[in-house]
Every structure is written in C-alpha cells, then in structure tokens.
Amino acid sequence: MSVWRNLGERTVYESRWVKVNMADVELPDGRHLDHTVIRLRPVAVATVVNEADEVLLLWRHRFITGAWGWELPSGGTGEGEDPSVAAAREFEEETGWRPGPLRLLLAVDPMPGISTSHHRVYWSDHAEQVRTVPEDAHESARREWVPLAKMPALVARGEVRSANAVAALLMLHHLRLG
Template sequence: MSVWQNLGERTVYENRWVKVNMADVELPDGRHLDHTVIRLRPVAVATVVNEADEALLLWRHRFITEAWGWELPSGGTGEGEDPAVAAAREFEEETGWRPGPMRLLLAIDPMPGISTSHHRVYWSDHAEQMRAVPEDDFESTRREWVPLAKVPELIARGEVKSANAVAALLMLHHLRLR
C-alpha cells in the first residue's frame, strides 16, 4: 500500500478560526514535498424539511467568491460542543426557526486534499418560528422554503455552490422524493 507520510508540520499562520501549516510529506517513492494543510474547527450544518417537502434555505452573497447562492445554515462547533446542538443553534440564529430533534444526514470533508474542514450535516422534519427576523439576519438577504423537487435544477443553474449544501440537498431530495 502506497501512502503519503506526514513527517511533521510547522505553523505559518494561526487565529481562532484557522491554522495554516506546512507539512513535510514523504511520497511513496521517497521524494519529499512541502504541502499546505489548513486546519479548521468542525462545521455543523442544518436544515429542516417540512411536510410539503420544502427545505428552509438561505439566499446569501459570499464576498470571497463574489457569488450569490442558496446555502444551509452552518457554523463552527465550539470546543467539546455536540455538533447536533451546534447545528440547531446555528439554524435558529440564522433563520429565526427552532428545529425539532436533529438527525445526522451525512458527514463530509469537502476539501480533504488540503483541509481538515469536517462537516456534519443534520436535518429535522419540523421547526417552530421563534422570530420574524433572525438574530443573525446579516447572514442572508432572505430565507425561503424551497421545494426539494427543484434542487437538481437549482444546482444545475449554479444557484447552490456550497459543497455541503449540494451534498445535503441531493441526499434529502433522494430520500424524500424517491
């Protein structure tokens, strides 16, 4: 079995959100290379699918990629925080809706070649609206219940760009509409 060996890392930048390291990697043929490693806190992601098979999504702009798109509420988990609790918290802060019990839908690593960005996606089949304007209303310009039947079309048109949202919405589309 040929594997890349991480022989050690040195930190080149760090703040409370991210740590950027350079790894000394030995390839299976014995050569060495420096490889960037971005270490991030785990991410908790959430959505609710209602009885009409609609998912509550956020329409938001991402300044880094200069793009608008549909996303799922998400955020970093605190040290030792249960990811399901973090997902429910983020969902309520970003939508104004309190989800019912959260169930793990999937766990993904969207960029495993460079990052430890581990995402756990949760969903619930009901929620209660707690406030008309969410606590974190700056996170999105609007929040809408979007039919799961439209998910493939939205993705094909490039309106869902986030890897965790694409994976989760396609999984929910498959599970709920088959």
C-alpha cells in the same frame, strides 16, 4: 499500497478561525515535499424539510467568490461542543426557526487534499418559528422555504454552490422524493 506520510508540521499562520501549517510529507517513492495543510474547526450544518417537502434555505452573497447562492445554516463548533447542538444553534440564529430533533444526514470533507474542514449535516422534519427576524439576519438577504423537488435544477444552474448544501440537498431529494 501507496500512502503519503506526514512527518511533521510547522504553523505559518494562525487565528481563532484557521491554522495554516506546512507539512513535511514523504511520498511512497521516498521523495519529500512541503504541503500546505489548512486546519479548521469542524462545521455543523442543519436543515429542515417540512410536511410540504420544502427546505428552509438562506439566499446569501459570498464576497470571497463574488457569488450569490442558496445555502444551509451552518457554523463552526466550539471546543468539545456536540455538533448537533451547534447545528441547532446556528439554524435558529440564522433563520429564526428552532428545528425539531436533529438526525445526522451525512458527513463530508469538502477539501480533503488540503483541509481538515469536516462538515456534519443534520436534518429534522419540523421546526417552530421563534422569531420573525433571525438573530443573524445580516448573514443572508432572505430566507425561504424552497420545494425539495427544485433542488436538482437549482444545483445544475449553480444556484446552490456550497459543497455541504449540494450534498445534503441532493441526498434529501433522493431520500424524500427519489
């Protein structure tokens, strides 16, 4: 069994959002290499599928990639915070809707070769609108209930680009309509 071993790390950059470390890694054949490790807080994601099999999505521009796309409300979890509580909070802040009880849909690690970015995606089958304008309205150009049946085509056209949203929306499409 070939296993890479992390023999230790030193921090090369740190902020409240990210820590970038350089790891001394021993390969299975005994060679060593320096490997970048990006350490991030866990991410909590939430979605709601209503009775019409529509999903509430955010249409956002990401300046880092220069791309627009549909996303799910998400954010980092606080130290010791329950990820489902963080997911519900982010959903309400970013959409103006309060989700019903959330259930874990899936957990993904989008970049396990370089990052500890762990995403837990939750979903509910109902939500209550508590504000007409979300608390974090600046985070998206619009919010829309989009038919779950459209998800495979949206993903194929590159209109859903975030890895956690792609995984969650295709999983929900399969579970609800498959």
